[in-house]
Amino acid sequence: MTDQSDIATKTRPSIRVQNAVKSFSGRVVVDVDDLSLGDVPVEGLIGPNGAGKTTLMRMIMHSTTLDRGTITLHPHGGAGDGVVLSNLPSHRMAHQGVVKSNQVIMDFEKLTIWDSLLLSAAAPGYERPYRVFSEDAVFDQAADDATRYLELFGFGDPTGFAKSAGEKKLLDIVRCLLLKPRFLLLDEPTAGLPEETTAKVMEEVQRLAAQGTSVVIVEHNLDVIWSLCNEVHFMAEGRVIMKGTPQEIRAHRTVVEKYLGEGHV
Ligand SMILES: Nc1ncnc2c1ncn2[C@@H]1O[C@H](COP(=O)(O)OP(=O)(O)O)[C@@H](O)[C@H]1O
Numbered sequence: 364m365t366d367q368s369d370i371a372t373k374t375r376p377s378i379r380v381q382n383a384v385k386s387f388s389g390r391v392v393v394d395v396d397d398l399s400l401g402d403v404p405v406e407g408l409i410g411p412n413g414a415g416k417t418t419l420m421r422m423i424m425h426s427t428t429l430d431r432g433t434i435t436l437h438p439h440g441g442a443g444d445g446v447v448l449s450n451l452p453s454h455r456m457a458h459q460g461v462v463k464s465n466q467v468i469m470d471f472e473k474l475t476i477w478d479s480l481l482l483s484a485a486a487p488g489y490e491r492p493y494r495v496f497s498e499d500a501v502f503d504q505a506a507d508d509a510t511r512y513l514e515l516f517g518f519g520d521p522t523g524f525a526k527s528a529g530e531k532k533l534l535d536i537v538r539c540l541l542l543k544p545r546f547l548l549l550d551e552p553t554a555g556l557p558e559e560t561t562a563k564v565m566e567e568v569q570r571l572a573a574q575g576t577s578v579v580i581v582e583h584n585l586d587v588i589w590s591l592c593n594e595v596h597f598m599a600e601g602r603v604i605m606k607g608t609p610q611e612i613r614a615h616r617t618v619v620e621k622y623l624g625e626g627h628v
């Protein structure tokens with residue numbers, strides 16, 4: 364397992380997406396010429412439904428193949444060689460520290476809350492993550508971290524199963540946090556969560572970003588975007604058409620007219 368304690372002293376990781384195209388049944392849904400993510404701590408990715416936000420994140424994560432193009436991770440920023448993510452087999456992604464939450468939740472129905480979190484925490488470091496349960500040092504660390512998040516987010520009995528969609532959503536976020544990501548992609552993390560929980564999640568995200576993790580967040584709750592993001596990318600019809608500070612994006616006529624509507628600015 365890599366030692367992550369020195370991350371904060373290094374430069375923030377960035378991801379560059381170049382000439383990346385994805386189509387479904389002959390229809391282009393993502394077509395990004397050149398996009399650099401991770402140059403600031405927290406970036407927002409907004410745009411209408413169907414703009415291609417989730418697909419772009421899935422392309423970065425390797426959960427969907429690219430028709431063409433390159434996606435490169437620069438672990439310490441800069442323009443050096445980097446790791447070409449789009450050439451990596453997907454099981455190698457976890458070792459790069461790039462982690463994504465899910466818009467639609469994978470189910471947590473077969474494992475208890477406790478077991479699913481511990482397995483997630485150990486997954487990137489182990490070929491056989493279930494060994495987390497037999498190796499004391501790894502178990503203790505994972506258990507400490509999991510306990511802290513479970514308390515923070517007010518989960519009751521972790522030996523039970525997640526029930527509501529909200530609980531599963533939150534567990535998926537806890538799973539991401541436990542992985543101590545270097546680059547975190549969040550796809551509508553707060554949809555369906557109560558306001559108080561949303562605030563706590565955002566606090567944790569900010570804490571990670573302050574420690575050197577690069578965060579990209581897709582979110583329909585624009586208050587979250589405006590308050591959290593250093594920069595915002597606006598996506599429409601598969602293309603990233605604009606980038607700016609929250610103030611600039613909020614003030615932009617096209618964005619306001621096509622997407623936000625006067626009431627949301
Ligand atoms: N697996 C898929 N098969 C076919 N079409 C898809 C698939 N995934 C996404 N799409 C289509 O691609 C477009 C972009 O979707 P998506 O990336 O989910 O947008 P967003 O997250 O911005 O709402 C949509 O028109 C959607 O219907």
Ligand SMILES: [Mg+2]
Nearest residue numbers: 416417418466
């Ligand atoms: Mg989406």
